[in-house]
Amino acid sequence: MRYVSTRGMAPVLDFGEALLAGLADDGGLYVPEAWPVLGGGGRGDYVETAVEVMSPYVAGSVGVDDFGAMVADAYATFDTPDVVPMVELSDGMHLLELFHGPTLAFKDVALQLVGRLFDHELDRLGARVTIVGATSGDTGSAAIEACRDRDNMDVVILHPAGLVSDVQRRQMTTVTAPNVHNVAIEGTFDDCQDLVKAMFADVGFRDRVGLSAVNSINWARVMAQVVYYVVAAERLGGRRSPVAFAVPTGNFGNVFAGHVARSSGLAVPQLVVGSNTNDVLTQFFHDGTMRIDGVVPTTSPSMDIQVSSNLERLLFELLDRDGAAVAEHLDGFRATGSFHLDPVVHAALADGWAGARFEDDAVRRCIETEFGLSGVLLDPHSAVGVLAARACRQDPSVPMVALATAHPAKFPDAVAAATGVRPPLPEHLADLHERPESLTRLPNDLVVVEEFVEAHRRVV
Ligand SMILES: *Cc1c(COP(=O)(O)O)cnc(C)c1O
Numbered sequence: 001m002r003y004v005s006t007r008g009m010a011p012v013l014d015f016g017e018a019l020l021a022g023l024a025d026d027g028g029l030y031v032p033e034a035w036p037v038l039g040g041g042g043r044g045d046y047v048e049t050a051v052e053v054m055s056p057y058v059a060g061s062v063g064v065d066d067f068g069a070m071v072a073d074a075y076a077t078f079d080t081p082d083v084v085p086m087v088e089l090s091d092g093m094h095l096l097e098l099f100h101g102p103t104l105a106f107k108d109v110a111l112q113l114v115g116r117l118f119d120h121e122l123d124r125l126g127a128r129v130t131i132v133g134a135t136s137g138d139t140g141s142a143a144i145e146a147c148r149d150r151d152n153m154d155v156v157i158l159h160p161a162g163l164v165s166d167v168q169r170r171q172m173t174t175v176t177a178p179n180v181h182n183v184a185i186e187g188t189f190d191d192c193q194d195l196v197k198a199m200f201a202d203v204g205f206r207d208r209v210g211l212s213a214v215n216s217i218n219w220a221r222v223m224a225q226v227v228y229y230v231v232a233a234e235r236l237g238g239r240r241s242p243v244a245f246a247v248p249t250g251n252f253g254n255v256f257a258g259h260v261a262r263s264s265g266l267a268v269p270q271l272v273v274g275s276n277t278n279d280v281l282t283q284f285f286h287d288g289t290m291r292i293d294g295v296v297p298t299t300s301p302s303m304d305i306q307v308s309s310n311l312e313r314l315l316f317e318l319l320d321r322d323g324a325a326v327a328e329h330l331d332g333f334r335a336t337g338s339f340h341l342d343p344v345v346h347a348a349l350a351d352g353w354a355g356a357r358f359e360d361d362a363v364r365r366c367i368e369t370e371f372g373l374s375g376v377l378l379d380p381h382s383a384v385g386v387l388a389a390r391a392c393r394q395d396p397s398v399p400m401v402a403l404a405t406a407h408p409a410k411f412p413d414a415v416a417a418a419t420g421v422r423p424p425l426p427e428h429l430a431d432l433h434e435r436p437e438s439l440t441r442l443p444n445d446l447v448v449v450e451e452f453v454e455a456h457r458r459v460v
Helices: 016-022 046-057 063-077 107-125 138-147 166-173 189-203 203-209 219-236 253-263 280-287 310-318 323-336 341-349 360-374 382-392 412-419 446-456
Strands: 003-004 030-033 087-092 093-097 129-134 154-161 181-186 243-249 271-275 290-291 338-340 355-359 400-404 440-443
Touching: 003 016, 016 446, 030 219, 046 063, 046 219, 063 107, 087 138, 087 323, 087 341, 087 360, 087 446, 093 219, 093 382, 107 138, 129 189, 138 181, 154 166, 154 189, 181 189, 181 400, 181 446, 189 203, 203 446, 219 253, 219 400, 243 253, 243 382, 243 412, 253 271, 253 310, 271 280, 271 382, 280 290, 280 355, 310 323, 310 341, 310 446, 341 400, 355 382, 360 382, 360 412, 382 400, 400 446, 440 446
Parallel strands: 093 400, 129 154, 154 181, 181 440, 243 271, 243 400, 271 355
Antiparallel strands: 003 030, 087 093, 290 338
């Protein structure tokens, strides 16, 4: 499989190269040259289907046996053999629980595999990297769990001191792997992000430590997420039997994976994009205009986004894979803060896509109502998905699957406020509050942080 950039000006790469590159040289995102065609089989077994669905994407870069072992290993970290269990909320309305991984959020599904793929590719090349990231709470722990104990990777995660929740901080700082370093920056999340950007911009430093990231534009993350759409269909009647999906959306990586599954032949008549108050995406689906807007904090912080980076991959498809046209739209976006789809192109979006936005009070009522109906506790992100599923479902004879992206115990305050029930942490994290923490507090100072990274990465 070969990978091309959505802006058409970067070298064509194989899987391993696209994995390590992340962003393409021309600022675009890598996508496969062509969508593989899904076979008709599958019994709903996660690992078996995962290996089958992803094999065409890694062909030519990762050996069959190595890949099978990495997939099995990645999903053995989940707390159930189903990996992504599904429950029925009401008639034909299902909830696919993507939060059974080590950090209780759906990002584990992709990152547990991507960490292993990175390490494998680095091994092959005899190379090492230092992963640096900033977190406002949620993504840091998923990145740490993905990179911990990997031979060829060191990971340094910056969080704003005192500004992440106890559970979020402890999910990061209680990891005792020798290659994991938590830094509490005396500043805000934006300060942390600025430090990371400045480290990437410092070319000497970047090359010295082999700076890298496992961020959400990496193709391998999308690839790993295609699997659960296929598994859900298999469990509901087979790959050729129609299933609709509703997805609580931020960077558009998750729902784009659903589009990939559909492009490979899965029968998905409807993909529903659920937004919170920050609704640039649902606006885009309604009127074909992407605007830059301020971000309002909500009870679903992982969806509080200003720009959905993965939307570029859909744009590439909508514009018939014309990289120059994609670049033109995005240049216009950067210059003016908006871009418009051609009306004919926008009309094509009506087919198979829907979008809806929900404010926090609707989210709170949904958590309360669904708990009353079925006893299922939803976190606020998952509730946006369920609201979107119920609001936009077109055909009651087609099963609708809402994706649950976080465990309710990850957002206990919002869940307790809606239901009066405080969800307990699952067993593997039950003693989280007793575990010893390890972190270093540093000033918001680039020189000091760079010195810390250089001193703590392993040199072999
Ligand atoms: C990251 C995240 C999302 C958004 O997913 P995208 O792929 O960025 O659209 C939704 N819910 C939770 C809990 C997340 O962590």
